[in-house]
Amino acid sequence: MVATLITIRPARFSDAAEIADVHDAAWRDAYRGIIPGRELERMIARRGRTWWENAIRRGSRLMVLDFDESIGGYASYGRNRVPSLPYGGEIFELYLAPEFQGVGFGRRLFNAVRRDLTEFGLATTLVWALADNERALGFYRHMGGALLHQAEERFGSEMRERVAFGFSQS
Numbered sequence: 001m002v003a004t005l006i007t008i009r010p011a012r013f014s015d016a017a018e019i020a021d022v023h024d025a026a027w028r029d030a031y032r033g034i035i036p037g038r039e040l041e042r043m044i045a046r047r048g049r050t051w052w053e054n055a056i057r058r059g060s061r062l063m064v065l066d067f068d069e070s071i072g073g074y075a076s077y078g079r080n081r082v083p084s085l086p087y088g089g090e091i092f093e094l095y096l097a098p099e100f101q102g103v104g105f106g107r108r109l110f111n112a113v114r115r116d117l118t119e120f121g122l123a124t125t126l127v128w129a130l131a132d133n134e135r136a137l138g139f140y141r142h143m144g145g146a147l148l149h150q151a152e153e154r155f156g157s158e159m160r161e162r163v164a165f166g167f168s169q170s
Contacts, residue, residue, distance in 0.1 A: 006105075008112040011074065016052035019064065020072035024048050027088050028096035034132045039144040039155040063116070065096065070102035072104075073112045080126050085149060087166055089114075089122030101135075110143055114167065123169040131161035140165040 011019060024044050055062060055076070065073035066153050073096035080090040091113055096106055117125055128143065129136040130153070145165030152159045 003069055005066075006108075007041075007066045008063055008109055009066055011052075011064045012055060013056050013058050015064055015071055016056060017049045019052045019062075019074050020038060020047060022071055022097045025097045029098045030095070030133055030135065031130070032132055034160065036153050036158050039158075040047055061116070062115055063109065065100065065105050067100065067105075070145070072097050073105060073109055075109050077113050077117060079122065082126065082149075082164075085126055085164060087124040087126040088139060089117035089120070089125045091127045092126070106139060107143065118169070125167040125168070127165045128162050129165070131163050137163070138164045143167070 022035045024047075027040065027044050035043070042105060061078050062074060062076050064071050065167050073094075075094040076092045077090060078092065081092075082090075090112070094106065094110060094113070096109070114125055117123070126148070127140055129140060131150070132139070145164060148166040149164040151162055151164075152161050154160075
């Protein structure tokens with residue numbers, strides 16, 4: 001019998017290279033055709049191993065999905081950065097490598113982050129997604145998110161609509 005261990009845990013410094021790989025693959029998969037190509041490449045290039053090492057060193061709240069000692073996804077989160085929206089916490093990013101999508105790992109990672117935010121005293125959560133990212137919109141709706149707000153974000157010379165979902169105490 002073969003046993004595979006799946007854990008969700010805080011990121012370690014040694015995870016930085018694998019988080020960068022997940023970021024690269026997940027962003028290409030999620031945003032190709034949504035974010036203009038040159039801008040997408042610039043955004044991915046900025047988030048290499050060193051960027052993630054610095055984030056972990058600074059103590060950023062960062063959890064990983066560890067699948068048999070291989071990083072399959074990550075989430076970064078903290079206090080809500082939009083004071084006009086009455087939510088305590090915010091999930092800044094939640095991404096899985098394409099091969100880890102569609103089997104429930106995203107839900108497990110999302111719920112673990114929500115629990116950690118609640119333990120930190122932030123029982124309500126805000127999440128932003130690009131309006132053209134149908135998979136993300138479907139995921140956050142499925143997780144019980146209420147559409148709260150719409151805004152625009154600039155990518156080079158182009159604008160894209162983004163939407164905020166709110167999650168109340170569970």
